[in-house]
Amino acid sequence: MPNFSTVGQIILQPYDEIGYKFKFNPAPASTEKGAIPFGTNIAAVLVEVTDLTDSTNATSFVIMGTPTVASNIVTCICKYPGYEGKFKFTFKLTLDSGAKKEFDFKRVESKIV
Numbered sequence: 001m002p003n004f005s006t007v008g009q010i011i012l013q014p015y016d017e018i019g020y021k022f023k024f025n026p027a028p029a030s031t032e033k034g035a036i037p038f039g040t041n042i043a044a045v046l047v048e049v050t051d052l053t054d055s056t057n058a059t060s061f062v063i064m065g066t067p068t069v070a071s072n073i074v075t076c077i078c079k080y081p082g083y084e085g086k087f088k089f090t091f092k093l094t095l096d097s098g099a100k101k102e103f104d105f106k107r108v109e110s111k112i113v
Contacts, residue, residue, distance in 0.1 A: 012080045012110040017064065022074045022091065022105065035103070036095055042069045044094040047076055052086040052106070062087055062108070084111045 010020060024042060027034030036042065047067045051057045061081040068075045074091060087108040093101045 009107040009109060010078065011113065012062070012078055012108070013113060014080050017077060017079045019075055019077050022076070024072045024074070024091075024093065024101075024103070026072060036072065036093070036101060037097070037099070040095045040097045040099070042072050042074070042093050043096040045069045045074050046092040047074070048090040048092065049108075050088045050090065052088055054085060057081070057083065057085065062110070063089075078108070080110050085109070 012018070024035040026036045026040060027038040030038045032038070045067055047063055049062045062078060064077040064079055076089070087106075087110070089105040089108060091103045091105070093103070095101065
């Protein structure tokens with residue numbers, strides 16, 4: 001599984017522009033499990049954002065720019081979208097083997113605290 005354990009709930013507040021890193025651990029051996037198969041790396045990533053409270057809202061404002069990937073760590077710059085809501089990030093990974101993997105992270109919220 002991806003290493004989301006160190007990332008609790010992400011709370012975005014007005015004026016926030018914060019980089020979050022999501023690590024996808026490869027299996028330590030060919031006979032063991034990991035977020036991605038042993039010996040592979042992430043070649044490309046697409047992060048889709050879904051507003052869980054209102055499907056009509058434009059969610060493109062939650063992530064700024066294009067997420068980057070280095071050493072199987074995906075970095076997203078997240079910002080307050082201008083309204084309160086709850087969001088799901090869907091990480092669509094393309095591995096260097098050509099395989100595709102998908103993971104959901106549902107603990108993102110924007111609110112004024």
